Amino acid sequence: MKKIFGKRTKIKFKWVSFFTIFLVIGLSLFSLLVLSLIIWGLSSSLKTVDDFMDNPIWFPKAKWAFSNYTYVLTHFSVPITTTNGTKYVWLEEMILNSFLFAVVGAFIQSLSVCWVAYLTQRFNYKFSSIVYVVVLIVMIIPSLNSQASILKISRILGVYDTMFSFYFMKLSFTNMFYLVFFAAYKTFPKDYEESARMDGASELSIFTRIMFPLVSGTFLTIFILNFMAYWNDYMTPLIFMPSKYTVAYGVFYLVNSNVQGLSRVPMKLAICFCFSLPVLILFVFFRDRIMNSIKIGGLKE
Numbered sequence: 001m002k003k004i005f006g007k008r009t010k011i012k013f014k015w016v017s018f019f020t021i022f023l024v025i026g027l028s029l030f031s032l033l034v035l036s037l038i039i040w041g042l043s044s045s046l047k048t049v050d051d052f053m054d055n056p057i058w059f060p061k062a063k064w065a066f067s068n069y070t071y072v073l074t075h076f077s078v079p080i081t082t083t084n085g086t087k088y089v090w091l092e093e094m095i096l097n098s099f100l101f102a103v104v105g106a107f108i109q110s111l112s113v114c115w116v117a118y119l120t121q122r123f124n125y126k127f128s129s130i131v132y133v134v135v136l137i138v139m140i141i142p143s144l145n146s147q148a149s150i151l152k153i154s155r156i157l158g159v160y161d162t163m164f165s166f167y168f169m170k171l172s173f174t175n176m177f178y179l180v181f182f183a184a185y186k187t188f189p190k191d192y193e194e195s196a197r198m199d200g201a202s203e204l205s206i207f208t209r210i211m212f213p214l215v216s217g218t219f220l221t222i223f224i225l226n227f228m229a230y231w232n233d234y235m236t237p238l239i240f241m242p243s244k245y246t247v248a249y250g251v252f253y254l255v256n257s258n259v260q261g262l263s264r265v266p267m268k269l270a271i272c273f274c275f276s277l278p279v280l281i282l283f284v285f286f287r288d289r290i291m292n293s294i295k296i297g298g299l300k301e
Contacts, residue, residue, distance in 0.1 A: 045069075045269035052266050068270045075261060076271060078250050080243055089245045098246040100163055101237060106226035109170040109177075114219055116173040117181035118207055122193065132182070138174040147239060154240060165240045177222050184215050224286055228279050251275050 044052060045068060047060045055061050077088040120128040154165040188211070196206045212219070230236075234248035245253075253259075255268055262268070 041269050042273060045266050045273055047266050049264045049266060052264070065266065068266050069274065072262065072267055072270045072274065076250065076254070078245050078253050080245070082243070089250075091247070091250070094245050094247045094250045097163075097237070097241075097244045098231060098248065101166060101233075101241075101244075101246050102227050102230040104163075105166055105170050105230050106223050108167055109172075109226050110219055110223045112171050113173045113175065113177045113222070114181050114212070114215065115207075117178050118185055118211060121182050121185040122211070135174050135178050139176065147236075151239065161241055161243055163241065163244060166236065169236075169240065177226075180218065180222065181215065184218050185211070188214060220286070224282060227282065231279055247275050 040057070043059050044056070046064045046066060047055070047068075048062060048065045051060050051062045051065075073091060076091045078094070079086050079088055116131070120131045150169050151160070154160045154168060157168070159165040159168055192210050192214075193206050196210055201209070232248055234246065234252045237244060237246045237249055251271060254262055254271055257263070262271070
């Protein structure tokens with residue numbers, strides 16, 4: 001109790017404030033830990049092998065070995081065993097496969113989900129409700145969308161070991177992003193389509209010129225998230241495209257093998273930082289877009 005100007009008042013502790021302070025301190029410590037690990041990895045990638053053995057924690061005591069990155073970019077390769085012998089996939093081909101895998105795959109996946117969500121939400125038919133329920137069931141029971149069944153289908157269609165096998169797999173719409181687009185379309189009134197139909201617009205024009213621009217922010221965000229996921233995915237190319245190695249698989253191979261000249265820790269860290277550079281650049285330029293919300297407007301009363 002506290003007396004102020006002859007009146008007794010109760011001091012109320014704001015537990016939310018204490019929790020907020022605790023949360024901020026915890027997140028700050030975690031951020032410092034992650035930042036320190038990144039700084040350690042970057043500094044270690046610039047050490048010579050002998051310097052890293054003598055000084056594994058602090059900054060390089062000898063010269064900064066920028067040549068590690070040059071050596072990695074020019075000597076990094078992954079062997080492929082075929083019926084004709086062993087050939088090597090070099091970094092240039094792995095980068096090309098990675099961009100075809102991540103960029104095109106992310107676009108196909110995002111567009112497929114966006115289109116199906118639009119059809120099922122804006123057209124109130126019984127089949128739309130069935131599709132919605134099917135998506136929920138498939139998300140709950142992952143065995144219906146297992147890689148084994150997709151792998152068998154890709155072999156039957158003759159697209160196995162090609163980039164089209166992955167593109168075919170990403171035509172699916174049974175994932176959580178379907179619900180994101182479904183909720184986004186649900187916030188828009190029917191006045192948009194009705195006004196366009198009165199002006200003679202077709203259904204395709206309504207989607208491409210009116211509805212899709214309204215969810216373009218959501219589409220770009222989901223595209224970036226899919227790109228990041230596919231860029232770091234090494235298992236899917238290994239299963240569906242065993243002769244189309246990506247940089248992600250190359251890093252996985254390098255970390256788990258003893259490649260001559262590249263098996264040392266500084267070399268492995270150098271290739272890991274080169275591999276993460278596109279995702280880092282993408283996040284720096286689009287960090288606001290990733291966390292941006294949908295803004296609705298454009299109606300006149």
